[in-house]
Amino acid sequence: MDLIPAPLSVTRPETGEYVLDTGTTLTAEPGLEGVESWLRATLNAATGLPLRPGAGGVELRLDESLAPEAYRLSVGPGGARLAAGAAAGAFLGAQTLRQLLGPDAYRRAPLRRTGWALPYTEIEDAPRFGWRGVLLDVSRHFLPKADVLRFLDLMAAHKLNVLHLHLTDDQGWRIEIKRYPRLTEVASWRDRSMVGFRAAERRNDEPHGGFYTQDDLREIVAYADARHITVVPEIDLPGHSQAAISAYPELGNTDVVDTAGLSVWTDWGISENVLNVSEQTLRFFEGVLEEVLEIFPSQFVHLGGDECRKEQWKLSQAAQNRIKELGVADEDGLQSWFIGHFDSWLADRGRRLIGWDEILEGGLAPGAAVSSWRGYEGGVAAAKAGHDVVMCPEQHVYLDHRQAAGEDEPIPVGFVRTLEDVYRFEPIPAELDATAAARVIGTQANLWTEFMNDARDVDYRAFPRLAAFAEVAWSDLPREPAARDWADFERRMATHYARLDALGVEYRPAAGPHPWQRRPGVLGRPSEGPGNS
Structure with missing residues (x-):
């Protein structure tokens, strides 16, 4: 059946299949109406079958003995029964049911109206991690709303459940804040972009x-x-x-830089233009976050906190006065205080701060969580200190990094991370004891888009590796990477490629990029050690 991600257990009690036809029904218990609606619409589009409500056929049920994201799928002569602990589990089980129908079940219009069948089977399944995430950087290269919605469908098909949306950076501000209109009038666009890595000194002239x-x-x-x-x-x-400072120059370190002359940054990398630490800047971003909280109901709000260059604070008398006023040791302490302010601000509103592992420096409030990107070290320290951790080490799951060492890879960046490398990624380091390991609430793959101009580029970098990552995040794989059955996964991928084809995903072929996926002559960036984006 070639399921990806692999379920906890699959048994075939007998041979045979349950055929779906124009008389097949689909029904759900109260509380599962949304899943029923999604499944009917999705399968009707692909198969042309009406799947009208009614007893028998395909049934969705709740089972309080199961965890919220767990499900049990039974297919036999009488039909298909999908039981789940909650609507989330039913939806995840519906993804498995869709896989069982074959790759054509992923199309948006029917190629045929007969020949649809589910193999007799018993599947028990539940995820390893509660946070199965993907970061999508829409700041460096903006993705229109339709592309984000499509990406959510691709995540759902792989049982991924957290979209980390990177909305602001030096190169662009992507969220409307009504009380600060210049953030979209000024900070949402740049007049040109780098082409490839900075060493090439190459830019286009396209806003x-x-x-x-x-x-x-x-x-x-x-x-x-x-x-x-x-x-x-x-x-x-x-x-x-820098993008925010270009729109509101008073946010910058005006005593050392003429911030009125700044524009949205056209370079990749890390700008030295950082926020000042005045009370006015705190109030500004409290205002930003008030509107953010109105839009996003998520428990966690990510505030970055990474790669804050300190040169301007060292030169700024205002920053130095603030250091003395607060009684912190130095500029690192100043950043810790700045992050701590917003940690408390979010906690007072029932939310939790999560940030990159630099926020550990100088201490961290108990409720804050850490995205460990500079290897495992930050996550290990955070987990041992009692903080929740999302493991996303650059060396393993930065999917903007190159997929092979060959010269045909488009704009080759960072470490070589093949499909097999991602499949062998283990989120929980062996040195964590059971208590600390329980603090690893999940894992995340990151897609930084300096070298991804559009959705086609995102497809190429993300897939097929995101399928391997999905199995790492969901399935009960051996903790020792060398013990994982790569040959079995590779065999199942042969079917999964057909699903991706049906979905219209422009993934990297196993044999190497298509000619139109290459970027000849555009300089990439070799690995130079840790370096977030």
């Missing part, structure tokens, strides 16, 4: 930009929620903030 209105984002959140995906927004601070 780039875009932003999501608040209603766009509410639509994205609602669309994700219907697929049991949580959208976690990221507003990056106090570094990675």
